Structure formats: structure tokens, C-alpha cells
Amino acid sequence: MLSLLPLTSAVAGDAKTASKVTLVYDHELPNVPGKSIRGVLVEYDPGGSNAAHTHPPSAFIYATVLEGAIRSQVNDGPEKVYKAGESWSEMPGDRHSVSANDSETAPAKLLAVFVVDTDQRELTYPLEK
Known part of the structure; x- marks a missing residue:
């Protein structure tokens, strides 16, 4: 079974809600042996955020x-706000330092598409501080 752990972020006494993480598809790539494409829906409550994290060394994410x-x-790039319809990519080994809903009053959703080794079970690892 694939492990998709909801991530949480807590700041001294201010526990933000975890995002809801749902695997929406998982298909082996027929023309790339050993690789799969996985779609992960991430839903943030108002003010919700995820802890800093990384992904498997084989993962390319869009x-x-x-x-x-x-x-x-x-990584060490600028913090940026992406609105509905906008996207970014993460290369293998990248660090996702900030991942948060930019609104305190409205929910937000994103679809993360992973190209990853088929036998990879964990998709997210918290970063050590």
C-alpha cells in the first residue's frame, strides 16, 4: 500500500490544520519500465500548511x-504565491521549504503529479530542522 501521510505544521502553540492528501491515480508507465505516474490531490483548509519536506530521490513533481x-x-528560491491555474515543478532531491494556503479564510487545492520509481511507497519525507 502506498503511504501518503498528511503533513502538519505547528508554530509554538498555533497548530495549523494538516492538509488532506489523497492519491487520485497511480499508473505504471508502459513505455518507461520501472516508473509510474501518480496524481496526489492536496487540500488545504483556510490557513493550513505543510511542514518543510522533500520527496524520493527518483521523484519529479509537477x-x-x-x-x-x-x-x-x-530550495533556496523565492517564496511565491501560485493562483488557480498556475504551476511549478520540483526536481529529484529538491526541498519544499514552504507549502501553505495563502488565505486564512478560503480553502485551496493543488494536484501534484509525480513521476517516480514504481516500487517507491513513501512520497513525502519531513525535513529535519
Whole structure:
């Protein structure tokens, strides 16, 4: 079974809600042996965020905001707000330092599409502080 752990972010006494993470598709790529494509829906409550994290070394990720606005920072790049219809990518080994709903009043959703080794079970690893 594939492990998709909801991520949480807590700041000294201010526990934000975890995002809801749902695997929406998982298909082996017939023309790329050993690789699969997985779609992961990430739903943020108002003010919700995820802890800093990374993904498997084999994972290439393409994320598209479906609803609302997502604040994101990859590696040491600038923090940026992506609105519905906008997207970004993460290369193998990238660190996702910030992943948060940019609104305190409206929900937000994104679809993360992973190209990853088929036998890879974990898709998200928290970063050590």
C-alpha cells in the first residue's frame, strides 16, 4: 500500500490544520519500465500548511493549483504565491521549504503529479530542522 501521510505544521502553540492528501491515480508507465505516474490531490483548509519536506530521490513533481492560492518555496528560491491555474515543478532531491494556503479564510487545492520509481511507497519525507 502506498503511504501518503498528511503533513502538519505547528508554530509554538498555533497548530495549523494538516492538509488532506489523497492519491487520485497511480499508473505504471508502459513505455518507461520501472516508473509510474501518480496524481496526489492536496487540500488545504483556510490557513493550513505543510511542514518543510522533500520527496524520493527518483521523484519529479509537477504541481498545479486547482483552487485558491498556494504559497510555495522550493530550495533556496523565492517564496511565491501560485493562483488557480498556475504551476511549478520540483526536481529529484529538491526541498519544499514552504507549502501553505495563502488565505486564512478560503480553502485551496493543488494536484501534484509525480513521476517516480514504481516500487517507491513513501512520497513525502519531513525535513529535519
